[in-house]
Amino acid sequence: MLITRCKDRELIDILKKKRCLVLKCFGCREVYFPEEEIDHILKEAVVSVANKGRFDYLCREEFTERYLKYLERVLKEVDSVVVFSCGVGVQVVSKLIPEIPVIPGCDTYYINGFQGITAQDVDCQQCGECWLNITGGICPITSCSKGLLNGPCGGAKNGKCEVNPEMDCGWGLIYKRLKALGEAEMLKKSAVNIRDYRIIIEGRKKE
Amino acid sequence: MNLEEKLKNGKFVITSEIGPPKGTNIMPHIEEAEHIKDKVDAFNVTDLQSSVMRLGSLATSHLLVEKGMEPVFQITCRDRNRLALQSDLLSASVLGIRNILILTGDHTVLGDHPQAKPVFDLDSISLLKVASDLMEGKDMVGNDLDGIPAFFLGAVVSPGYEPQELQLLKMERKIEAGARFFQTQAVYDLDAFEKFMKQASNFGVPVLGGIVLLKSAAMAKFMNENVAGVNVPERYINMMASADKKDRPKVSVQIASELIKGMKGLCSGIHIMPLGWERYVPDVLEASGF
Numbered sequence: 001m002l003i004t005r006c007k008d009r010e011l012i013d014i015l016k017k018k019r020c021l022v023l024k025c026f027g028c029r030e031v032y033f034p035e036e037e038i039d040h041i042l043k044e045a046v047v048s049v050a051n052k053g054r055f056d057y058l059c060r061e062e063f064t065e066r067y068l069k070y071l072e073r074v075l076k077e078v079d080s081v082v083v084f085s086c087g088v089g090v091q092v093v094s095k096l097i098p099e100i101p102v103i104p105g106c107d108t109y110y111i112n113g114f115q116g117i118t119a120q121d122v123d124c125q126q127c128g129e130c131w132l133n134i135t136g137g138i139c140p141i142t143s144c145s146k147g148l149l150n151g152p153c154g155g156a157k158n159g160k161c162e163v164n165p166e167m168d169c170g171w172g173l174i175y176k177r178l179k180a181l182g183e184a185e186m187l188k189k190s191a192v193n194i195r196d197y198r199i200i201i202e203g204r205k206k207e
Numbered sequence: 208m209n210l211e212e213k214l215k216n217g218k219f220v221i222t223s224e225i226g227p228p229k230g231t232n233i234m235p236h237i238e239e240a241e242h243i244k245d246k247v248d249a250f251n252v253t254d255l256q257s258s259v260m261r262l263g264s265l266a267t268s269h270l271l272v273e274k275g276m277e278p279v280f281q282i283t284c285r286d287r288n289r290l291a292l293q294s295d296l297l298s299a300s301v302l303g304i305r306n307i308l309i310l311t312g313d314h315t316v317l318g319d320h321p322q323a324k325p326v327f328d329l330d331s332i333s334l335l336k337v338a339s340d341l342m343e344g345k346d347m348v349g350n351d352l353d354g355i356p357a358f359f360l361g362a363v364v365s366p367g368y369e370p371q372e373l374q375l376l377k378m379e380r381k382i383e384a385g386a387r388f389f390q391t392q393a394v395y396d397l398d399a400f401e402k403f404m405k406q407a408s409n410f411g412v413p414v415l416g417g418i419v420l421l422k423s424a425a426m427a428k429f430m431n432e433n434v435a436g437v438n439v440p441e442r443y444i445n446m447m448a449s450a451d452k453k454d455r456p457k458v459s460v461q462i463a464s465e466l467i468k469g470m471k472g473l474c475s476g477i478h479i480m481p482l483g484w485e486r487y488v489p490d491v492l493e494a495s496g497f
Contacts, residue, residue, distance in 0.1 A: 145314060146325065150332035151377045153311040154365040154392065157435045163314045175373050188376055192336045192384060
């Protein structure tokens with residue numbers, strides 16, 4: 001986990017409405033994690049949390065695969081999984097259980113010179129406004145070569161990106177995942193998304 | 208009547224396209240447009256098409272206004288951040304430009320300056336929303352404007368894109384964000400286009416079907432392999448392949464007019480992208496009955 005901040009009230013609403021499994025990752029604990037805030041949120045939402053647990057280094061796929069195997073029975077009972085970790089952790093979990101909506105509990109903030117412990121094929125740019133809750137757990141910033149937030153451009157051919165024919169169109173993947181989750185309509189209802197670059201610039205100033 | 212009024216009145220409209228040159232030699236392009244201006248309702252001006260550095264679409268659109276023609280100013284999100292995009296929209300307004308076609312834009316690496324920084328601060332949907340807000344007298348952070356622009360906002364849609372439902376979903380979002388007309392990627396398959404229009408016409412926003420003049424069989428094959436949403440049927444490729452080089456324009460005109468005639472009952476107009484073959488546009492229009 002890098003520097004993260006809990007997503008606000010919207011998260012509590014989700015936690016209250018749905019039966020959730022909560023995964024907390026405090027792996028890179030030398031950095032910063034909002035442990036107290038998380039516990040506070042979970043306390044408020046206690047009714048619907050089926051299970052919660054601390055599973056560090058969610059970014060390591062082989063660890064996470066083992067955690068999820070261990071949680072197999074719980075996973076059958078919940079309708080979503082809330083992950084308190086950096087964007088990499090959320091994406092690794094959602095990659096491993098594409099059939100269950102995976103919701104980020106945190107926004108991951110930019111931190112100079114630190115990108116997490118292990119290199120992964122999913123990436124988090126630490127934009128500070130995690131979008132994974134509306135994109136089926138696939139990051140639109142790092143999986144789309146234009147970093148588009150409101151759906152695909154018209155440039156993909158046979159599901160491949162116009163920039164690199166070896167690379168899947170990120171929005172093609174997002175759409176496929178949302179459709180499998182029965183949430184494709186969410187794209188239509190989504191607000192017009194625009195990034196706030198202050199978060200990165202101010203983060204850099206602090207260092 | 209301007210483009211918006213013509214579409215409103217149900218006229219089948221024809222738009223064509225000017226691709227500004229690399230350099231300042233714009234007059235031949237303006238003259239070519241003037242040559243067919245009586246048959247064409249408006250001219251799109253492309254914005255650094257294919258991510259190649261060229262003369263700008265804003266200046267070229269303005270030259271068209273000066274010569275009494277109606278431009279469709281194309282603006283992409285590739286090269287400008289949100290300040291520059293909003294500012295250029297205001298500039299367009301004071302230069303007498305009303306029709307704006309808003310696109311995300313090709314990636315910089317596809318063009319002749321692949322080292323450039325790709326901007327994409329906004330995208331087609333967010334820029335449509337921002338342009339709509341400008342028309343309400345507000346910039347995108349809510350500040351009041353001193354003088355409010357009036358635009359006719361358009362966007363693009365790709366009927367041959369797979370999966371089609373994703374394209375329709377984005378089309379619907381573009382309409383919600385302010386798009387009032389659409390121009391499409393090149394269409395070569397009328398059956399597929401009809402299927403697409405069955406869905407798209409439910410939105411009630413005019414669609415102009417895209418026509419790209421085929422120059423050769425090789426071009427058709429290249430597009431089939433590389434250009435998103437374009438599928439030239441075997442039949443047209445064979446027609447181009449079996450024509451002598453000097454007859455190719457004639458065959459190309461024949462194919463385009465066949466497509467245009469087929470589109471007449473399906474959509475609100477056509478958008479011709481001649482890609483350097485502007486001189487054949489009058490033949491295409493005549494062969495199509497205009």
